[in-house]
Amino acid sequence: MDNQIYIRVCETFTSLQGEGLQSGFPFFFIRLTGCNLRCTYCDTSYAWSEGVKRSVQELISLWQESGLRHVLVTGGEPLIQEGTYALMDALLKKGATVLLETNGSISLARVNRRIVKVVDWKTPGSGSGSSFFLDNLRYIDRRDQIKFVITSRQDYKWASRLVRKRSLALFTTVLFSPCYGQVEPKELASWILEDRLEVMLQLQLHKVIWGDQRGL
Numbered sequence: 050m051d052n053q054i055y056i057r058v059c060e061t062f063t064s065l066q067g068e069g070l071q072s073g074f075p076f077f078f079i080r081l082t083g084c085n086l087r088c089t090y091c092d093t094s095y096a097w098s099e100g101v102k103r104s105v106q107e108l109i110s111l112w113q114e115s116g117l118r119h120v121l122v123t124g125g126e127p128l129i130q131e132g133t134y135a136l137m138d139a140l141l142k143k144g145a146t147v148l149l150e151t152n153g154s155i156s157l158a159r160v161n162r163r164i165v166k167v168v169d170w171k172t173p174g175s176g177s178g179s180s181f182f183l184d185n186l187r188y189i190d191r192r193d194q195i196k197f198v199i200t201s202r203q204d205y206k207w208a209s210r211l212v213r214k215r216s217l218a219l220f221t222t223v224l225f226s227p228c229y230g231q232v233e234p235k236e237l238a239s240w241i242l243e244d245r246l247e248v249m250l251q252l253q254l255h256k257v258i259w260g261d262q263r264g265l
C-alpha cells in the first residue's frame with residue numbers, strides 16, 4: 050500500500066529569492082498548484098490549475114539535489130492543500146530553512162513557528178481587498194513579513210492607514226511593493242518618505258534581473 054502524501058506541484062526550480070528580507074539569497078522554489086483568490090495583477094495565474102501530483106518524498110529529493118539550504122514554498126496559495134503542512138514539516142526535519150509565501154486569507158495557526166512567513170495583505174486594488182484573515186496577526190512576528198502590493202495612490206493611503214492603526218511595524222516588517230506597470234517605484238518612495246512611514250520599499254529583484262520570465 051502507498052502511504053505517501055501527495056501534493057499538486059506547478060513547478061520547482063532554483064533562483065534568487067526576489068522579495069522580502071531574504072531577497073537576493075539562492076533558494077529552491079516549490080510552487081504549488083491552486084489559489085482561492087483571483088488578484089487582478091496575478092503574474093502566476095498559470096499556477097491556478099497547472100501541475101502534477103508529486104509525493105513529499107520526491108520533493109525532498111529534488112530539494113536535496115539542488116544543494117541549497119533555503120526553500121521557498123509558494124503558489125498559487127500553498128495552504129489550500131493539506132499536504133503542504135506535511136511537506137514543510139518534512140523539509141524542516143531534514144534541515145532546510147523554509148520560507149512560506151501565503152496570501153493572508155487562510156489561517157496560519159497550523160504553520161510551524163520555525164517557518165518564516167511572508168504574508169500578503171491584499172489591497173482594494175488587487176480585487177481581493179477583503180480577504181485578509183485578521184486572526185493571522187496573532188501568528189506573525191519579527192521574523193515574518195507582511196506585504197502590501199500597491200496599485201495606486203488610493204491603495205497606498207488605505208495600506209498606510211492600516212499600518213498605523215494596527216501598529217504593524219512594531220511587531221513585524223512591513224513591505225510595500227509597487228504593482229508592476231501601475232505605480233512607479235519612485236512615486237511610492239516619495240509617498241513613504243513624505244509620510245515618514247515605517248515600511249520597507251520592496252522591488253521584485255528577479256524582475257529587475259531577468260524581466261517578467263517564468264521559472265526565474
Ligand code: SF4
Nearest residue numbers: 084086088091125152
Ligand atoms: S493570491 Fe497570489 S497566486 Fe493567488 S491570485 Fe493573488 S497574486 Fe495570484
